Amino acid sequence: MASNKGKSMKELIFATQNKNKVNEIALIVPENTNVISLLDLGYEKELDEDFETLEENSLQKAKFVFDLFGKNCFSEDTGLEIDALGGAPGVYSARYAGEEKDMQKNMDKVLLQLGDSKDRKARFKTVITYVTSEEIIQFVGLLEGEIGKEKKGINGFGYDPIFYLPNGQALAEINKEEKSKISHRGIAFKKLISHLKK
Ligand code: ITT
Numbered sequence: 001m002a003s004n005k006g007k008s009m010k011e012l013i014f015a016t017q018n019k020n021k022v023n024e025i026a027l028i029v030p031e032n033t034n035v036i037s038l039l040d041l042g043y044e045k046e047l048d049e050d051f052e053t054l055e056e057n058s059l060q061k062a063k064f065v066f067d068l069f070g071k072n073c074f075s076e077d078t079g080l081e082i083d084a085l086g087g088a089p090g091v092y093s094a095r096y097a098g099e100e101k102d103m104q105k106n107m108d109k110v111l112l113q114l115g116d117s118k119d120r121k122a123r124f125k126t127v128i129t130y131v132t133s134e135e136i137i138q139f140v141g142l143l144e145g146e147i148g149k150e151k152k153g154i155n156g157f158g159y160d161p162i163f164y165l166p167n168g169q170a171l172a173e174i175n176k177e178e179k180s181k182i183s184h185r186g187i188a189f190k191k192l193i194s195h196l197k198k
Helices: 019-026 054-069 103-114 176-182 184-197
Strands: 010-014 033-037 073-082 121-131 136-147
Touching: 010 019, 010 054, 019 033, 019 176, 019 184, 054 073, 054 121, 054 136, 073 103, 073 184, 103 136, 121 184, 136 184, 176 184
Parallel strands: 010 033, 010 073
Antiparallel strands: 073 121, 121 136
8 A cells, every 4th residue: 555664654454355445544544654455465365254243343353364464453344234224234234135245235125124214314333453462452433324215326335325424415426535534434544543643
């Protein structure tokens, strides 16, 4: 992502293989930080997510990658929580409509389940876990909105076309710079950066 020059440069492994997450984070990485993803490291094996909470899955991924590479690292796990569906898809967001992780099918399932429901309140929740030899710490980022009645926009990824912001725009209708400023992922990552500055 960035070259590691000056001596105060911080190097961090981002324990993800999701290119979209990497691209969003890249926009808000401070100049003194070099973020290296698992894609950069050529690590392609899917990371296990065996638990039923974002916190535990995020911790599992970060610890695994820290043990593997022995370098300061962070992971993030994100889920979409829809109130009228009792918090689903939540931790099952990637595979909501099946193992093939097909986002069109995942979104169609949500739209079908909600039907004409008036209560469409939802939020994205990101849990970042930062692991070093000295500490393990988590940071949460939330983005509140609602599930629209149709898919809108071509930007972003995942559930962005059906997640509407309070102003009525779908997350897939704003560009990635704007998304990074307001998003669950951006908020959690900025908390990590402030922690690193302490
Ligand atoms: P990792 O390598 O980081 O585990 P992943 O794709 O498995 O990547 P998650 O388990 O954190 O990612 O995410 C679950 C799903 O939630 C993901 O596949 C997306 O479909 C969706 N998702 C995550 N972040 C999103 C965002 O910012 N906007 C829309 N959908 C998102």
